[in-house]
Amino acid sequence: MDIPNLSNPTVISKSISKTALLLISILSLSFGFWGSRFVNTSKTINQISTPNILISNPDSLTSSSQIVVNKLYGNLSKAFKDTAIGTIEKGSINGEGTHILNRAGGATQRASLTSSVVDLDLFVGKKVEVKGETNASTKTSWLLDVGTIKIIE
Numbered sequence: 001m002d003i004p005n006l007s008n009p010t011v012i013s014k015s016i017s018k019t020a021l022l023l024i025s026i027l028s029l030s031f032g033f034w035g036s037r038f039v040n041t042s043k044t045i046n047q048i049s050t051p052n053i054l055i056s057n058p059d060s061l062t063s064s065s066q067i068v069v070n071k072l073y074g075n076l077s078k079a080f081k082d083t084a085i086g087t088i089e090k091g092s093i094n095g096e097g098t099h100i101l102n103r104a105g106g107a108t109q110r111a112s113l114t115s116s117v118v119d120l121d122l123f124v125g126k127k128v129e130v131k132g133e134t135n136a137s138t139k140t141s142w143l144l145d146v147g148t149i150k151i152i153e
Helices: 009-038
Strands: 053-056 071-074 082-090 099-102 111-114 127-135 143-151
Touching: 082 111, 111 127
Parallel strands: 053 071, 111 143
Antiparallel strands: 071 143, 082 099, 082 127, 099 111, 127 143
16 A cells, blocks of 8 residues: 655645635635625715705706705716706707707807706706716717706806
């Protein structure tokens, strides 16, 4: 009966470390995947009040006289990545949108606006910051679906 030579531990440790590393990787990925399925990360925000900023429900607005500077109006349950600042006017660019956002830089910087969340007629003639999602358009350079709007001046 031959007794294996145990004086060379590098062969055993290499095979154990590769196996252990593989096992740890598989377990980590599994726990991370399944853990993310059980943790609810979405948060619904109905109304938040901070200094000089009040986030309101757009359905409560009935006239432009109720609109206040530095109030944020619109849908807050979704984060919007596109932002623009300008003055809103009624009309469309080449038939796209219901309103136009006149931005600094002249006619080439104008954006067509639409919104199913906010009544843009209430903000005509006001300098605003709008946030929303860009939509594809072949008739205008920028078609923005407005999700939130805040009066600057």
